[in-house]
Amino acid sequence: MALVPNPGDPALRIYGPRIYSGYPSPEEESESRSYLLHKIGSFYRKARRRLACRRGLQARGLCVGLLDPVSNVVINSTIVHHSRKRERWRDREDAPQEDLERRSLDGLVVFLTRMFPNLAEGLAVRYLRLAKADALIAACAVASDHGIKWFHDSEAAPSLINTALKCAGLAAGHPDAARLVCAWRNVSSRVDDTLSLLALLRESQSSPRRRSHVVRELASMVTEGPLAREVAMRCAWQLAEASLRRHPRSMPQPDNDLPNRTLQDTIHGYYLEALARLPAGPGFHRSLIRAGHCYGPLDPVSNIIVNTVWHHAAFPPSMKLEQNVIGTRSLHRMENRSLYGLVSFLCTRYHGFGFQRSVRCLLEADAILVLADPDLDPAAATIRHVQEAQNSPDTGLREAFLAAATAACHPNPDAQAKLLTSCKAMLGPTMSLLRPGRGKLSSQDVQRLARLLSPESTYDHDSEMALPPVSLKSYPLADLADLYSVVSKGVNVLLNKYRQMPNGDPSYELHTICGVNDRVGGPAQWPPHECGRCHVNFLATPKSPCGGKPTLFFTEIQSDGTYDSFCCPVALPPPCATQIRCVYCEAMGTRIVHPVAIDFRSRDSEFEMLAREKDPCQREEATLRIISHRRLMAENVHCKEKEDILYDGVDGHKNKFDNVSSLSVEEAMLLAPLCRYL
Template sequence: MALVPNPSVPGIRICRPKIISDYPLPDEESNSRSYLLKKIGSFYRKARRRLDSRRRRVQAHGLCVGLLDPVSNIVINSITDSCKGERKREGEVVLQEDLRRRSLDGLVVFLTRMFPNLAEGLAVRYLRVAKADVLIAACIIVSDHGIKGFGNSEAEPALINMALKCAGLAARHPDPKRLVYAWQKICNCMEDALGLLEMIQEPSRISQVIRQLAFMVTEGPPASELAVRRAWMLAEASVRRRPRSLQQPHTHLCSRTLQDTIHGYYLEALARLPAGSCFHRSLIKAGHCYGPLDPVSNIIINTIWYHTAFPPSMKLELNAIGTRSLHRVANRSLYGLASFLCTRYHGINFHQAVCLLLQADGNLARADPFLDPDSHLPYGQVQCHPDTGPKEAFLAAATAACHPNPDAQVKFLTSCKEVLETALSLLRRDSHKLSTQDVQQLARLLSPESPYDHDSEMALPPLPLKSYPLVDLADLYTVVSKGVNILLNKYEQMPNGDPRYELHTICGVNERVGGPAQWPPHDRGRFHVNFLATPKSPCGGKPTLFFAEIQSDGTYDSFCCPVALPLPCAAQIRCVYCEAMGTRIVHPVAINFRGRDSAFEMLAREKDPCQREEATLRIISHRRLMAENVHCKEKEDILYDGVDGHRNKFDNVSSLKVEEAMLLAPLCRYL
């Protein structure tokens, strides 16, 4: 990321995307793999001594992949394999070198399947830091990503179990399902298993211990996905005792966590704003999440203020917001937040600013302790006094975020503290969807010289959608909207037979969810969709976020289900197809969908037309291109440009330099 000074305004420091290749060089990765293979070899020697292979009780032929320390993983997996009659026949030799390489492949895939932005080269680097202990490496990655509460996350058991199965597939385990099942059963009685693993080193008790461990993985309590949290807690405790991290920080890893957090705030803001597309143009152009209030309130007041101060000349009749345009305003908000901190505190670089924002859950009032001295929010980690005032910092934020009128926004955000406090009290008074009256009151408060008039806006002429590419976009959202309404009608009904929910806003669409042969998928016909729907009960209520998988031809396998708004800085369920297209769709934890576990298992088997590592790099690179897009104009922008004449000059500039585009070109040649 580049910090760019502004010569016209001294002290202004603007953060902009700068894509660099921070993957390990071939020599470094080769040296790390050699080190890890030797380390894994030492684990097998220790496991053989524990299992006493000279008496042929159990051969130490199990994989090094599991949820305990590496030696214990080998012991547990060896006992599990022997219980299923997979002891090697007399004279059959297991090549130790092949076993070590297969285990290393499994460890690497375990990490890349848990974390969506982790290339295999970086996974190898983390494994070396963790001395080939895969769960310790995962804990370090969670810390470097800025992910919070992973051990208590609803998604955590599903991610670990999927990663464990993919690791078994990559390591050519004969039955990866059994590998996962055995570890779930071990985790059910973790304390007993740890005690037995300590006793196994006593020669007189080894036979008894092996029998008891074998009973655990075959006849013990029923397996439970949630039990894996106990293994994660043990690994976290070990990391706290021996803190480790990479000397070279990977800023893009924690940036993705912050962007996912910001995206969650935009979903919540859309749920608070009135239904329909009335405010979509203003949110896309100027609804950034920086400001003196909390992120969701900042998005709402920035949106309503811009909508009132720079009203549209036509209305857009579409119950969906552009997916990529929404992602881009979240990207812009991230660079606006970071530029604010870097301008306020000149000793902070972009990486440090992102880390401060992660600690504060993307809340600028928490990250900057001097922004609001009267606030009772927990202070951030900044230990020095500001180098500039809020006015200069907000100007840097507005410039970095490509605001259409930076000077006007700075004047708005710094002009009257009492006005913003009154707006915040109004937003907190009604935690549900804002009514038309609420919006009118906020508009008069934020921009008294040009108050919002709902009736006059309803009389505006509609934007014509007959010309290409407007008609193409309108057709896409019409198909999605029709599918969503069909699913809502079936999902839940009131006693009179009417649907319980009505569509509020479609807020995320991936129209390229294809079959396993497509990589990335490019056939239309199946969609992944996030939408907000409002209860139609007499009391109404705040809109609920839904996920839908829609087959456009109306086949039976379309479905929808509620999903929770993503928690700040939390892990999320993964989808191959949405990651391949760079869309931040929120997926369900407990329901299967196209692109979930089976697609990652296919990659682990290398059944993809390309090699596993190549496919993973392409997905990561495309996701990164979407995440770094700040300036590039999206096709959907034509919808919002057509609503008024307030064009954004930044939207005609490429966000990538020529050399940066060339750097990513080899990785994206299949997109």
């Protein structure tokens, strides 16, 4: 990331997006593929020696699986040999050995790219070379370099591994990818027994009869009996993690931006929680979008609330919004700005820190600044478990917060730096209102906070309700109003049907809509699209009888007015965790939280269609298009969004509409390094 020149005050180290590629050169990728094919060939030779037990049994299975590559070949070969429908495999058995090795490599690459949303095929090849063609070791290294914690404990992990295996089988031309997945679920459920049988095959003194018996046992174990649960796949991941700890193979890259995405997803979770704690409705949306950064002297959620409430009180609106939908892309931009604010704070505070070291420190601290900087809060430093001992800070808090506010594009950096330096003293005993887990703030709570944070303000919640509404008649506000109307109507219809109280009334009422992707099914470069669906996150508050904290929901809405779809609660994403993937939400760059246990449009089918692509170059091109668009959204800190016009109206500004449908200069520059792939 770029260190922005700051001649006015060289002590402030302010970071922003920069032009970045990070993909291996064609020469490096070609060399790595040649190395991997040679390595895969050696795996097949070892597998043949282990299977030299009976006529007709050869190493003809793919090396895609959840154990080491040779064991994968052995297990997959036994599945082929003992299949009741051998005719489905004949065309593959007759294929040249070189074709089998190439298809195995294709499967290994897709296994990685299906599991991790920001991983291009070129980077997957690089990680596979690092792991000597062991796909699960490579996946553990990717997770480590992403900053993803406790992957095997993640609720989403079993499903991701399951579908990654299926896509790998499809990419490799496996004639029954679903059967491949079922077999490996059984292997993972009895991994100790499987490893014992494989060890017997490695023994050079074993007789052919003994080997044949072991192979039959192995085939029976993985192909017969009740299907193991999906969660069993965690066991294989734990084995790979243990192997990686014994032989570290992480690939440090000074310009690796994979951890940035994990940090942004973590920050997004804090914004969802902050929206749940703020009063319902769109009243605070403008101030959150303008100045609600997550850095400060408190926990991230409390920082968002303090920054939002202070800005709302110090710069009150002149009009009010009526649509209870926060601008999705504007919210993502605020999250991006918060990332650069956090990093600039640490780099200004400690001049020995660079961008990557700061990101790593923040990931270890779950983006909690008081844990990442032990000198920010001495009380927190006594329980911190992240930051290593280091020299005293190079600058004071005021300068560090000023650097953060400048990097994060705050509308009044000096005022925010002054606020954050003194807000704990200003709040005094009302700090208890911000205690994590306390629940939703009432209007009275917010008004109390506002008066302490901005004593000169005339903020009054009741008088604010009488403000005139923003007019939504002119273009492009009319388009936004139509979209928000469709989404709001669909959300309310589905929420009313979701669960009802004994008297027939809905159990939940809408709190706020906090994420919308109206392009599910298109338009996107890949896959071929059919318009008409939205993926939406919203917060809803229980109505029975004591109320409670708002719950996050996911819904899939048909935009043709039928609303023939569903909604379901989803957990707030834990910090630094992996999440369920959606090809269309990734293609649009939206951070929608999707359900783990419920199917939805573009969860698996589009990824499987992508994996079936017969021309690997087209598959790689499609993957890069999705990654590049996601990256454009993740690096946007300056570009104007269409939703911004709503918040301009709240400020009483004249509505202006920049041509945001075309690429801005900044976006075009960021995309430039990817052009050779597109």
